[in-house]
Amino acid sequence: DVKVTQSSRYLVKRTGEKVFLxxxxxxxxxxxxxxxxxxxxxxxxxxxxxxxxxxxxxxxPEGYSVSREKKERFSLILESASTNQTSMxxxxxxxxxxxxxxxxxxxxxxxxxxVL
Amino acid sequence: AQSVTQLDSQVPVFEEAPVELRCNYSSSxxxxxxxxxQYPNQGLQLLLKYxxxxxLVKGINGFEAExxxxxxxxxxxxxxxxxxxTAEYFCAVSPHFSGTYKYIFGTGTRLKVLA
Numbered sequence: 001d002v003k004v005t006q007s008s009r010y011l012v013k014r015t016g017e018k019v020f021l022x023x024x025x026x027x028x029x030x031x032x033x034x035x036x037x038x039x040x041x042x043x044x045x046x047x048x049x050x051x052x053x054x055x056x057x058x059x060x061p062e063g064y065s066v067s068r069e070k071k072e073r074f075s076l077i078l079e080s081a082s083t084n085q086t087s088m089x090x091x092x093x094x095x096x097x098x099x100x101x102x103x104x105x106x107x108x109x110x111x112x113x114x115v116l
Numbered sequence: 117a118q119s120v121t122q123l124d125s126q127v128p129v130f131e132e133a134p135v136e137l138r139c140n141y142s143s144s145x146x147x148x149x150x151x152x153x154q155y156p157n158q159g160l161q162l163l164l165k166y167x168x169x170x171x172l173v174k175g176i177n178g179f180e181a182e183x184x185x186x187x188x189x190x191x192x193x194x195x196x197x198x199x200x201x202t203a204e205y206f207c208a209v210s211p212h213f214s215g216t217y218k219y220i221f222g223t224g225t226r227l228k229v230l231a
Contacts, residue, residue, distance in 0.1 A: 004159070031217050035221075040125070040223055041223060042122075042206060042221045042222055042223040042224050043160075043206065043219075043221040044221075045218060045219075048217075048218065050217070058218070090159060090160070092159075092160075094217055096217070103217070104150075104162045104165065105160075105162075105217075105219060107152075107159035107160040107161070108159050109157075109158055109159045110157075110158075110159055
């Protein structure tokens, strides 16, 4: 079974703090994704990575950065946390399909971040 | 660009009744289609996917969905729901040959199964 783990289930930080959210997958997937989930807005893509040290902006990258130094680990960084970044953060990973069809994304349990 | 619309934000239904959760999409290119389920305090889990072939797709837990290209829809159905089906359901699309494997998610439908 593919396992995607996230470093914390719940996190409380103060405005202006630097925040690190860690995601690790154990199935050698090339692609990794960070989403935020807000009520009524569904999942919105923040950043994704298709290889080590490679990254691309998603739909809402402002205020976030990412790091992928190892294939299994993808970190989301909030340089200076703000209250509007209070949200559920979900990490996902997927395999690059040989056939060209899209493979399933496997999700972690999520980190609920509260910024005070 | 692609977009996904889930018109129903909440759907209450009695146990053992049938349910349909609606999903419509907009895209100028062909897409792959997915339904995910999120149980309380958990991540998302794939229910089913349409990549090609038969337009009726069967998934886990007795769910199925039908791809209708002319109506650009991919509605999710279950003939008889259980209390344990209470969850949030997300429809997603991914454009063919996008090279990035990005998904575009709908805003979700909360299914509440009543005893």
